[in-house]
Amino acid sequence: MPRLLIWHAENKRSFIWRGLRRSPYVVLVSEFMLQQTGTKHVERRLPIFLKQFPNVKALAAASPAQVLRAWQGLGYNRRALYLHRAAKDLAGMRSFPKTLDALQALPGVGQYTASAVLAFAYNKDTPVIDVNVERVLSRLWIKMPDNRATLPKRELYDFDAAILPKGHSSEWHEALMDLGSTICTRNAPKCDECPLRRSCPSASMETSRVKQPRTEGLYFGQPRRIWRGRILRIVSNSESIPSRSVSDQLRKSFKIRGRGFASFVNDLVELLISERFIARNADGNLSLANE
Ligand code: SF4
Numbered sequence: 001m002p003r004l005l006i007w008h009a010e011n012k013r014s015f016i017w018r019g020l021r022r023s024p025y026v027v028l029v030s031e032f033m034l035q036q037t038g039t040k041h042v043e044r045r046l047p048i049f050l051k052q053f054p055n056v057k058a059l060a061a062a063s064p065a066q067v068l069r070a071w072q073g074l075g076y077n078r079r080a081l082y083l084h085r086a087a088k089d090l091a092g093m094r095s096f097p098k099t100l101d102a103l104q105a106l107p108g109v110g111q112y113t114a115s116a117v118l119a120f121a122y123n124k125d126t127p128v129i130d131v132n133v134e135r136v137l138s139r140l141w142i143k144m145p146d147n148r149a150t151l152p153k154r155e156l157y158d159f160d161a162a163i164l165p166k167g168h169s170s171e172w173h174e175a176l177m178d179l180g181s182t183i184c185t186r187n188a189p190k191c192d193e194c195p196l197r198r199s200c201p202s203a204s205m206e207t208s209r210v211k212q213p214r215t216e217g218l219y220f221g222q223p224r225r226i227w228r229g230r231i232l233r234i235v236s237n238s239e240s241i242p243s244r245s246v247s248d249q250l251r252k253s254f255k256i257r258g259r260g261f262a263s264f265v266n267d268l269v270e271l272l273i274s275e276r277f278i279a280r281n282a283d284g285n286l287s288l289a290n291e
Helices: 002-011 024-034 039-052 056-061 064-071 077-091 100-104 111-122 131-141 153-163 169-182 224-236 243-253 261-274
Strands: 278-280 286-288
Touching: 002 169, 024 039, 024 077, 024 111, 039 064, 056 077, 064 077, 100 111, 111 169, 131 153, 131 169, 131 224, 153 224, 224 243, 224 261, 224 278, 224 286, 243 261, 261 278
Parallel strands: none
Antiparallel strands: 278 286
């Protein structure tokens, strides 16, 4: 969805950590700080912390008391101690880890922080789902019943992996975060100003605080959104794929025997085309939409 990137080029929020050279160490420190501290406060404190501990070695060589003193005012001191222990582990390594598993093996580093390091420091095509991205992607994927609803995170990781423009992970995730924070807000989304409104099924959703009951029918044992996600994943895994192969692959992978599956998949493919997630090429094959 390059429309989002075009919007972002003119509307990106400016933060001090975005202006710094984003080494994995700088991303790690800023993400630790941002876990439970507001952005304004982190803007003030990050440069001071980085001046005192400019790299992994400097942080690893400090005492826990020095690190806690530098962390004062940021709250949740346990984060500082985890960060310090992570730096000690990193100081013993030949290079900064570049995989989710290796990063998540560091003290205090969960899936979000690990994926943020990969996307923002290395621009790796890794999904990064924070609370803003979770809300925006949920609303983009299916019509949300109300402004508080979101989809399960595991589905969003798959969805994000399928649609993120390859080679633009850092910019893409910053754009989703900025859209969620300024336009697609939790309680009052400004759909009229949103660059994605034409393809968003949740545009002008119910914004009452009363949660609407959700009822989802099952199709061949799963809700439609699960099948949509599977189709999108298959299409995103190849440059160009015949429609027929999509239903064949699904039938084989999920051992579907019922009649009407191919036409069910076909309808979902048409829906995904109308929503501009995928495109039909001149030769009739399907590819990820490049709009
Ligand atoms: S159209 Fe509305 S609900 Fe959809 S992404 Fe934009 S702001 Fe959010």
